[in-house]
Amino acid sequence: MTDLTRRFMLKATGAIGASLVSAGACVAAATAQESDASSSGAVRAAPNAQLTTYLFLNSDEAAFVEAAVARLIPEDDQWPGALTAGVPNYIDKQLAGAWGVGERLYRSGPWRPGTPAQGYQLPFTPAELFRTSIDAINKELAQAGTPFSTMSSEQQDAYLARLETGGKDLGGVPSNVFFEHLWECTIEGFFSDPVYGGNRDMVAWRMIGFPGAYASYYDLVDQHGIKINRAPMSIGEGPHGGMHLNPDIPAKLP
Amino acid sequence: MAQRLKHVDVVTIGVGLTGSLTALELARAGLKVVGLERGAPRFTVPDFQSPAIHDELRFSIRKAMMQDNVKEAVTFRNSSDETALPIRRWASFLPGTGLGGSFVHWNGQTFRFQAADFIYKSHIEQRYGKKILDPDLTIQDWGVTYGELEPHYDRFEYLLGTSGKAGNIKGAIQPGGNPLEAPRAREYPTPPMKEPYFGALFRKGAESLGYHPYPQPSSNLSQPYTNPEGLALQQCVFCGFCERYACEHYAKASPQTVILPVLLKNPNYELRTNSQVLRINLDSTGKKATGVTYADSTGREFEQPADLVLLTAFPLNNVRMLLLSGIGTPYDPKTGKGVVGRNYTYQTTGGATVFMDESINVNPFMASGANGTMIDDFSGDNFDHARLGFIGGQYIGAIMTGGRPIEFHPTPEGTPRWGLKWKQAVARNYNHAVLVQQHGTSTASRLNYLSLDPTYRDAWGLPLLRMTFDFPENDIRMSQYIADKVVEIGRAMGAKSVTRGGTKRPYNTTVYQSTHNCGGAVMGDDPKTSVVNRYLQCWDVPNVFSIGGSAFPQNGTYNYTGTIGALTYWALDAIKNQYLKAPGPLVHA
Numbered sequence: 001m002t003d004l005t006r007r008f009m010l011k012a013t014g015a016i017g018a019s020l021v022s023a024g025a026c027v028a029a030a031t032a033q034e035s036d037a038s039s040s041g042a043v044r045a046a047p048n049a050q051l052t053t054y055l056f057l058n059s060d061e062a063a064f065v066e067a068a069v070a071r072l073i074p075e076d077d078q079w080p081g082a083l084t085a086g087v088p089n090y091i092d093k094q095l096a097g098a099w100g101v102g103e104r105l106y107r108s109g110p111w112r113p114g115t116p117a118q119g120y121q122l123p124f125t126p127a128e129l130f131r132t133s134i135d136a137i138n139k140e141l142a143q144a145g146t147p148f149s150t151m152s153s154e155q156q157d158a159y160l161a162r163l164e165t166g167g168k169d170l171g172g173v174p175s176n177v178f179f180e181h182l183w184e185c186t187i188e189g190f191f192s193d194p195v196y197g198g199n200r201d202m203v204a205w206r207m208i209g210f211p212g213a214y215a216s217y218y219d220l221v222d223q224h225g226i227k228i229n230r231a232p233m234s235i236g237e238g239p240h241g242g243m244h245l246n247p248d249i250p251a252k253l254p
Numbered sequence: 255m256a257q258r259l260k261h262v263d264v265v266t267i268g269v270g271l272t273g274s275l276t277a278l279e280l281a282r283a284g285l286k287v288v289g290l291e292r293g294a295p296r297f298t299v300p301d302f303q304s305p306a307i308h309d310e311l312r313f314s315i316r317k318a319m320m321q322d323n324v325k326e327a328v329t330f331r332n333s334s335d336e337t338a339l340p341i342r343r344w345a346s347f348l349p350g351t352g353l354g355g356s357f358v359h360w361n362g363q364t365f366r367f368q369a370a371d372f373i374y375k376s377h378i379e380q381r382y383g384k385k386i387l388d389p390d391l392t393i394q395d396w397g398v399t400y401g402e403l404e405p406h407y408d409r410f411e412y413l414l415g416t417s418g419k420a421g422n423i424k425g426a427i428q429p430g431g432n433p434l435e436a437p438r439a440r441e442y443p444t445p446p447m448k449e450p451y452f453g454a455l456f457r458k459g460a461e462s463l464g465y466h467p468y469p470q471p472s473s474n475l476s477q478p479y480t481n482p483e484g485l486a487l488q489q490c491v492f493c494g495f496c497e498r499y500a501c502e503h504y505a506k507a508s509p510q511t512v513i514l515p516v517l518l519k520n521p522n523y524e525l526r527t528n529s530q531v532l533r534i535n536l537d538s539t540g541k542k543a544t545g546v547t548y549a550d551s552t553g554r555e556f557e558q559p560a561d562l563v564l565l566t567a568f569p570l571n572n573v574r575m576l577l578l579s580g581i582g583t584p585y586d587p588k589t590g591k592g593v594v595g596r597n598y599t600y601q602t603t604g605g606a607t608v609f610m611d612e613s614i615n616v617n618p619f620m621a622s623g624a625n626g627t628m629i630d631d632f633s634g635d636n637f638d639h640a641r642l643g644f645i646g647g648q649y650i651g652a653i654m655t656g657g658r659p660i661e662f663h664p665t666p667e668g669t670p671r672w673g674l675k676w677k678q679a680v681a682r683n684y685n686h687a688v689l690v691q692q693h694g695t696s697t698a699s700r701l702n703y704l705s706l707d708p709t710y711r712d713a714w715g716l717p718l719l720r721m722t723f724d725f726p727e728n729d730i731r732m733s734q735y736i737a738d739k740v741v742e743i744g745r746a747m748g749a750k751s752v753t754r755g756g757t758k759r760p761y762n763t764t765v766y767q768s769t770h771n772c773g774g775a776v777m778g779d780d781p782k783t784s785v786v787n788r789y790l791q792c793w794d795v796p797n798v799f800s801i802g803g804s805a806f807p808q809n810g811t812y813n814y815t816g817t818i819g820a821l822t823y824w825a826l827d828a829i830k831n832q833y834l835k836a837p838g839p840l841v842h843a
Contacts, residue, residue: 071673072673073672073673073676074673074674074677076674076677076678078678078681079677079681099316102324103316104316104317104322104323104324105323105324105342105343106324106327106341106342106343107342108340108710108711112337112339114339115332115336115760116762116764117330117332117760117761117762117763117764118330118331118341118763119341119342119763120342120343120764121339121340121342157673160672164671183671183672187660187663188311188315188660191310191660191663192315193309193310193311204659207677207680207681208659208663208680208681208684208685209684209685210684211619212308213305213309214308214493214619215304215305215308215491215493215502215503216491216492216493217491217492217494217617217619218489218490218491220617220620221448221492221620221621221625222448222449224450224454225614225615225617226615227615228615228617235305235306235309
């Protein structure tokens with residue numbers, strides 16, 4: 001087993017789905033296999049992380065995302081952070097997919113800035129927004145001789161805080177708009193079901209005590225204050241197609 | 255060129271709550287009814303099944319059950335001074351789509367309004383005098399009374415199997431229920447839900463301050479139930495995936511569980527899904543509807559002739575359809591003339607987060623959509639407003655509906671927004687925090703209205719609906735007053751800390767608040783200030799009825815589904831027993 005799964009299995013009190021453990025066990029975490037810097041499909045390994053195959057982010061963009069999310073939700077000796085939870089992988093797959101190209105986004109102009117109450121009014125799809133913003137950030141920092149991933153943690157935090165405050169233009173994207181997108185994606189990647197590529201081994205759910213996709217608490221809901229020690233459950237595992245139901249409650253078709 | 259179809263007696267625009275109730279009654283009365291639903295068909299089996307339905311990202315965050323903004327959005331501005339811009343992604347409110355509509359992914363919270371709500375203008379003026387009203391407020395009486403609606407509330411609750419405890423049966427106060435509720439004829443069809451820990455903590459705190467906590471009425475049932483249509487509903491298992499999700503389990507009332515299996519078997523009824531109604535067609539007089547034009551899933555247009563057109567879509571879409579069809583005079587806020595779009599209201603919501611000691615395991619993930627414990631002591635006009643300088647009120651309650659972590663990861667005030675201290679605070683507080691909501695009245699104002707947008711269009715080329723809205727100052731003062739009460743209750747619950755709620759201006763569409771959008775096609779006794787009469791029949795085109803939350807002259811304290819159900823049965827009564835016998839205006843103003 002990798003460091004990740006051994007360390008956090010000690011905290012788990014139940015069985016983890018076999019599929020997730022074996023995926024981790026097969027991967028060598030240490031060596032990075034970097035292809036040409038500007039192509040996607042790069043395979044990267046960050047420390048204590050499993051290998052991620054990037055479909056959308058190129059190597060430089062992935063380096064920024066990995067370093068940024070590692071500061072947004074850092075590791076500590078109690079619980080992993082966004083990096084080991086696979087948040088960069090989540091973000092990459094979202095950007096490469098339907099949400100990235102603008103699913104459910106009203107995309108007609110005319111385009112006007114609007115008030116904060118009117119919400120997002122830019123023409124960028126999420127994929128365009130991330131690419132435009134990160135490329136602008138990487139270009140600025142490369143010119144200054146301080147790529148984001150080479151900064152100290154304190155410098156990285158300060159840089160992210162400046163993005164968050166706004167007032168910086170990232171190729172047309174206000175920096176605070178980019179920051180909000182990045183932060184929201186980080187939260188999603190940390191806490192969503194592992195089938196989406198983040199929240200590896202359900203570490204975020206273990207951290208807070210959220211049981212996941214279980215279906216039934218009828219017998220427990222009035223046992224006020226009871227401590228739930230069950231291992232969390234993902235959509236992607238468990239009795240195949242089975243529901244966790246009190247067997248006394250019949251599910252009848254009308 | 256639209257293909258003209260065979261004539262039918264009735265067509266419903268939308269097959270959600272109101273579309274299915276009306277269709278069954280009229281099909282049973284012998285009429286040929288066609289239901290046009292713009293979304294796809296979907297059923298408990300196979301579409302709502304576990305484990306896939308328990309996917310927070312897909313349903314809560316990506317809004318899988320909601321209207322697709324790519325096809326049809328709404329534009330928004332806080333005031334007429336601004337230019338409305340598209341709501342490019344839903345946040346503040348979430349219009350649904352698909353067979354069953356929003357009644358599939360609602361929370362099951364099933365209330366009756368207060369008696370005073372239906373005669374709001376008369377009641378407020380009588381109790382406090384006109385001077386209590388800010389000059390822009392346009393509150394109105396509904397034209398129907400609670401007493402007239404009571405049997406229809408009863409019928410709706412028994413259709414759904416709503417779980418609760420009566421607090422007032424024909425004037426006799428009942429222990430265990432809400433002593434402040436409007437009187438009802440009999441008990442709820444099923445007993446109240448089990449009370450989760452957050453409810454018990456709230457109950458204790460509220461009682462210690464002399465308030466009257468009661469169990470929230472729930473249409474996620476407390477026990478198995480067979481409804482008057484012979485359909486069996488099951489017991490809710492508190493899965494914590496209620497609002498935004500469909501119920502896999504037949505425990506949440508929806509058209510799929512309480513009526514559709516019967517409706518779809520009726521030989522007088524035909525359901526057509528993936529059918530986007532584009533307009534109601536009128537004859538050359540403009541006073542009679544001849545039917546509707548709709549586009550199917552390939553974009554082909556059809557004309558469906560009908561004698562009776564029922565507008566049974568989501569409230570915002572009812573109003574839009576009237577505007578697109580040229581029915582009634584659109585409201586102009588500059589002159590105050592016109593009625594369609596007038597008195598648009600919403601819901602004034604907010605709440606506090608009550609952080610408890612780490613020894614208290616709240617377990618918020620064990621929850622149902624309507625298993626709250628709440629008080630009506632500050633609802634509506636239940637308290638004396640004489641020296642307060644505002645009207646209206648809010649219910650207060652611990653109403654947690656799940657612990658889904660993308661949406662729920664509270665941290666106390668002063669916690670950094672991200673980083674290590676944030677993460678540690680999330681881990682420390684997730685299972686020890688209670689959300690206490692305040693939820694209430696939205697007062698009508700001459701400044702808030704719906705209209706057609708001059709610039710932005712939907713995928714069919716039709717103008718989007720434009721929403722002009724901000725919370726009236728009255729509602730802000732009301733909400734801030736009650737926010738202080740919420741903090742007191744939080745402290746009485748034994749909180750370590752309480753983050754205060756309360757609504758502020760401007761209304762911001764980027765944060766979820768409520769999907770209770772009301773008005774725009776309001777009911778009343780006066781055609782100068784209403785679009786439909788007390789039977790929800792259009793004054794201008796008597797063979798069109800507009801049924802839904804669009805009829806509310808202003809919004810009361812409570813979630814509006816119960817009242818929409820009651821109004822639907824009330825209107826149906828008039829259609830069956832009066833209109834069908836003598837088609838024409840039911841009220842002569």
